[in-house]
Amino acid sequence: MMETDKMSTASSVGTAERRPLLQALVIERRILFGCTCFVGLCTFLWIAAVCTEKWVHIEGGSGIYLHTGRYFMWSDTGVWEMCRYVFQPNKTLTVKDAPQNTTGMAGNIVTRCTNYLAQPPMDNGRPIDPAYDVNIANYVRTMISFGIISLFVMAMGCGFSAYTFHNPRYMFKRLAAGIHFISTSCTFVVVQVMMSSVDHMKKNVRFIYPERAYHYYNISFFLAWFVVLVNLFAAASFLWYSRKRKGDKAATDELAMADEPTIIGR
Structure with missing residues (x-):
């Protein structure tokens, strides 16, 4: 049986003193909510990008x-x-x-x-x-592996981001930020490997990339970059707003209590 002992240092400052904190809290909630929605959207955009041939x-x-x-x-x-x-x-x-x-x-x-x-x-x-080409096939396996991993990580990150609105404790925001950073890294790997495969085709596979030909990146490639940047922004936002705010630094007593030290014992 677990017992939790929370000791609050929340101060009873007046409403006027907390008004700037409440305004900052509203801005924070809107930014994090926007990040959560965009990450959810990016999950479907990523599926569309990976399943199309317009890279x-x-x-x-x-x-x-x-x-x-x-x-x-x-x-x-x-x-x-x-x-x-x-x-x-x-x-x-x-x-x-x-x-x-x-x-x-x-x-x-x-x-x-x-x-x-x-x-x-x-x-x-x-x-x-x-x-x-065997080398291109190896590039493709790498992209598929990281593409599938990033899809699951993005979906998990969206879920943890939504949970931070239910439980405002700072540690959950940091967890969401870490997950978004992992999805950023995985999607970035797919983009970089695609660029490396094109460079390999240009230098070594003349049947695919003959002389006098040229290339440009298409809509799916830019969708992938959009997914990378959204996840990076979400990771930075959740990390920035994961600072501890105790006592009179918190906008509400509830938030002050959530960031108090928690002692868990038997």
Whole structure:
């Protein structure tokens, strides 16, 4: 059986003296409530970002000739899948007679998607799909792992943030701040690994990122950055407002009692 002994040092200062503290408390509650709502929203934004292929767009302009006889037009890359759009000429072209681009040529745009989580078909120990790269597959596994972890941590952080309004004790705010910082770190890792994978494609995988092509980051990438910044702001806000406020430093007697030392014994 546990007995809790709380000793309050809350002072009975007047309402006029506590009015500035009450105003500051209202601002604090609004900021923390806004952070909690935005973190909850970011949980769904993170799901949308991870499940879409609009992270990186690689542009090939009017077509870049590939050794397969097709022309690379553009590609959209997501966390685990990349879809390439290539131009398939109506006639077979060799390297010598292939034009520089697809201007004036007859053919069709063909979509080729590569899922880096699935085991690719092999031929003599090598993937049949020339777009499948082992290093990129490793990047994808890292992003998926941290993406799933960050999703659960964000949901848990939203729950702990909401609990701080029920129990205003400073230790719960610090716990919420720590959880938000962990989700910030996990989502930031996903963003950084995506940037590293694009750099690897540009330097080493010419079939995916041919010469003369260029890339830019798309809507899902910026959604991910938004999630990172919101979680970082939430972590900083909960940490800032987790200071102890006892006695006449507290806006109400209830808050003063909540931050009093608690002795737990048998």
